[in-house]
Amino acid sequence: MRSRSLVLLIYLLLTITGAAQAAVTGEIVGQGGQRFPIAVSPLKNLGANNADSGRVSTGIADAMVHDLELSGWFRVLDRSAYIENAESGITLGTFDFKDWSTIGAEGLVKGGFSIQGDEISVELRLFDVYQNKERIGKRYTGRVRDFRRIAHKFVDEIINQFTGVPGVFNTRIAYVSNSGGRFKEIFVSHLDGSEKFQVTDNHTINLSPAWSPDGRSVLYSSFKDRSQTLYLFELYSGKEIKFTPKGGGRYLGGKFSPDGQSIVATFETGGNTNLYLLDRSGNVIRQLTNDAGIEVSPAWSPDGKQIVFVSDRSGSPQIYVMDAAGGGARRLTYSGSYNTSPEWSPKGDRIVYTGRVGNRFAIFTISSDGGEPRKLTSESFDSEDPAWSPDGRFIAFSSNRAGKYHLYVMQASGDNQRRLTGSGGDDTKPNWSPRLD
Amino acid sequence: MKTRSASYICGGFLLLVLGACAPSTTAKPDGSGARSTDATATGQDARSGEGDRGATQEANTGSSSLKDMQEGKPPITPASSPLKDVMFDFDRYDLSPDARTTLRTNADWLRSNPSARVEIEGHCDERGTNEYNLALGAKRAQAAREFLSSLGISPDRLSTISYGEEIPVCREHDEQCWRQNRRARFVILQGRSTS
Secondary structure (H helix, E strand, O other): OOOOOOOOOOOEEEEEEOOOOOOOOOOOOOOOOOOEEEEEOOOEEOOOOOOOHHHHHHHHHHHHHHHHHHHOOEEEOOHHHOOOOOOOOOOOOOOOOHHHHOOOOOEEEEEEEEEEOOEEEEEEEEEEOOOOEEEEEEEEEEEHHHHHHHHHHHHHHHHHHHHOOOOOOOOEEEEEEOOOOOOEEEEEEEOOOOOOEEOOOOOOEEEEEEEOOOOOEEEEEEOOOOOOEEEEEEOOOOOEEEOOOHHHOEEEEEEEOOOOOEEEEEEEEOOEEEEEEEEOOOOEEEEOOOOOOOEEEEEEOOOOOEEEEEEOOOOOOEEEEEEOOOOOOEEOOOOOOOEEEEEEOOOOOEEEEEEEEOOEEEEEEEEOOOOOOEEOOOOOOOEEEEEEOOOOOEEEEEEEEEOEEEEEEEEOOOOOOEEOOOOOOOEEEEEEOOOOO | OHHHHHHHHHHOOOOOOOOOOOOOOOOOOOOOOOOOOOOOOOOHHHHHOHHHHOOOOOOOOOOOHHHHHHOOOOOOOOOOOOOOOEEOOOOOOOOOHHHHHHHHHHHHHHHHOOOOOEEEEEEOOOOOOHHHHHHHHHHHHHHHHHHHHHOOOOHHHEEEEEEEOOOOOOOOOOHHHHHHHOEEEEEEOOOOOOO
């Protein structure tokens, strides 16, 4: 039994300038809105030279560029077009805004860092090139190897400045990968693929990873003890709890309630699948459905009062909503003969799911009150396994548009579909963590 | 057809668990065969029948698909297996006339080998969602189990497991392949009770 756990990150954040309210707030939000042109300058080394300096300087900038482009709200100007000379500073008055307005930048990110041993201190600033003003200034300290997380944190600040809601880049994705081999294991990593951590290594089939709302544990199902059941793995301690189903049944998957106190799980016995409410240790609180058909893939509404799930009680798999206490089920989807894997938006208004279109699968959203579904992905390839970002503004999913299955992220509107992973294998079943500290 | 497959099994290299390799003329109804009630997959009694000609004590149904996968082998039911795969349509778990015919043949063998315990695996093609396919595979395995049971095979001898779309026998992405993956597979359990 290998002991594995994720190392807890510790760093400090200080606001170094009071940010003025941005005049640009709201400008870039909305479907089809123009992308805001922004420049991200490589960071200056403010300390002694260090073997890591070059890597950190461009690494932090690259991580910010990745996140800004992934958001779909920014057009990051190509670094090779930057004309500012090397003597320019990183604080207001020590550089010329004209160097940036000339190349078309309206926003500018500058920063510096110093490294001492394995500690790093980073300061980052967002400037408004039009108004010649500083909008955000932050200083972060942490370990050198965590420098990408500092970049993600700052992009979340930038997005807060522009949209009024923080970004979701200081998060992780849990997913299933066969890494090009035959086993399916659970991994977690940042959206840019950094800090990849392998949760399972049991050479069987591991599926359906789901975060706890505190971001510290991952629930998943596994065949590692031969009969499929759920396991709750604590990322920072490496501790794991096995859920033991009663009567030789099996747990196929489960999801934490928003308050983290309970889990809705799919339980199979004698060929019948039904939904059960469990506590965090896997003890049954109550049975939620009692149907002879297939009842699978439950997920919670953000207020924890309702559960969306898949049932084939109509003769084909369709999306239903019921009370979290059980009962009161109503059918949500009426178009298409195969609608599965629903997830309720953290905003509460829409439900995303996978629907079959001809011989292909596409991602749809539908109002949580029903109505006409909206198709977000093309049926010239397959897209499956949608998962909301914690702010409800993005959807992660898996798609085979580049051959093998990879993870992608798009805006909730379906715009700006971008690939996240490129391992040699199939990456599927993304589940987005809550915002992390 | 019945006799042919029975004699093939007994006369062949594979062998039969359970010393229960008797021609169907001597087979007793499920569970009542005098020779086999106390036979176990590993017991000495198993060696007393014709089956002891083989080096192995297994009827060659292959091992479980999970074990196959772990060993890097495709989860193929050997052509010589006395228990044949049952095939399904996309997103269906009802039994076609062909499926019923196959199950009747499987039931004949199970009747002739009353101490054989079998795990029925439900499999799906890759299309659709993993969790739904796990449920669909469970339905397929259960449909096969219930039909065998209706033919007089004790359900106590038949356990089920679903692998959903996770352990395909064919890995191409077309109907030719998908059809092979929508199946119930029958694997004799060795020295392990069904639970």
